[in-house]
Amino acid sequence: MVIHYVICEEEAMEIRTLEYFLAVAREENMTEAANTLHITQPTLSRQIADLEQELGKQLFIRTNRNTKLTEDGIHLRQRAEEILSLVRQTEAEISDDQTDLTGCIRLGAGETRIAHFLTDAFTDLHLQHPQVTCNLFTGNADIVEEKLSHGLIDFGLFIDPFDASGFESIALPERDQVGIITKSDSPWSHYKTITPEIIADMPLLVSSRRTTHAFDFDSWSGGTLKQEDLNIVGSFDLIGNASLLIKGGLTNAMAMSGLYQQQDNDITYVPLEPARYLSCVVAWKKYQLLSRASEAFLNCLKKQVDEYKKANP
16 A cells, blocks of 8 residues: 655645655755665656745755755655654554564653653563564653654653643553752762752753643742742753763753663762652553554553552552
8 A cells, every 4th residue: 555645734745755855855965866766866856846846945955066955944854754654654554464463663751760661561562472663762741742642653651740631641650759960979969858948059950841841849849949040050851961961060950760870970869858759651642543563562551550550559
C-alpha cells in the first residue's frame, strides 16, 4: 500500500515531493540530491520550484556552491519529517498481516528513574516477540506532549503536574523526590536538606517546561517564595548538559532523585525540606486505534504496574 497525498499548509502535496525536498535539504546540493534520488537534476529543480510556487514561499537560498534552507524551509523540513514518519508507520501497521507480532513501539519520556516502567514493559514484550522494536525519545514534557498529540510517538511518560484529561493514561505507582543538584564542594553541598530560605539565595537552573511549571515554589514554601524571587541563572530541558554548568560551579539545578548524573563524584543531590514528591503518568491519544504491537505493549505495562503494586502494598 502506498499513501500518495497529505494535507500540508492547506494544500494537497505528494509524498514524493516531500521526499525530494528532504533530499535537497539533507545534501544541500541539487545535483547530489538528484543522484541519491536517481532522477535528473532538472527534474528535481522543477519539482522544488513547483513546491515553492504551490506554497508561495521560498524554501531554499541557492548559490553556486550549495543550496541552503530558508526559515520557511526549516519549518517545512520539520513537518515533512513528521509527515513521512507517520506515513511509514501507517503503511507498516496496515500491511502487518503476519502471525508473528512485529512493529515499532515509539516511546517518549522525561528524565526520571520511573521510566523503568516503560523499558521493563518493552523488555517483557521483546522477549516474547523478538521482532518488535522500540524507538525511545527523551525530552521535556512540552516536546513529548507535542509529539504524542501529533502521533509521532505512541506513549509518553509525564512527570506531574500534567493535564491528562485529553489523553488515556495510567498513573504509575512510584514517585520521585525533588531536590537540588549542586557541585560536590559547593557551599550548598553540606546541607542535609534545602529549605526555602536556603534556595532563595542559590543561583539556580529551572525547567524550561512551558505548559505547566515543573515545580510550584509558592506551594512548597507556604507562600513565602515565588519563582520570580529566585536567582535564576537559566533554564534547561534535560539535566545531562546542564550538569556541565553545575560541575563548573556556576549554578545549581532543580532535579529528581536517582538520575544517573548523580552518580558523578563531582555532583551531589540534596533533597528539599519540606520534602516534595512527584508522580508520573503514561499517556496515549484518546480514541486512537492502537496497533497490535502497541496493544501488546500496553498489556505489558499494566502487568508491570500491577506487579509493582503487589510487591509494594
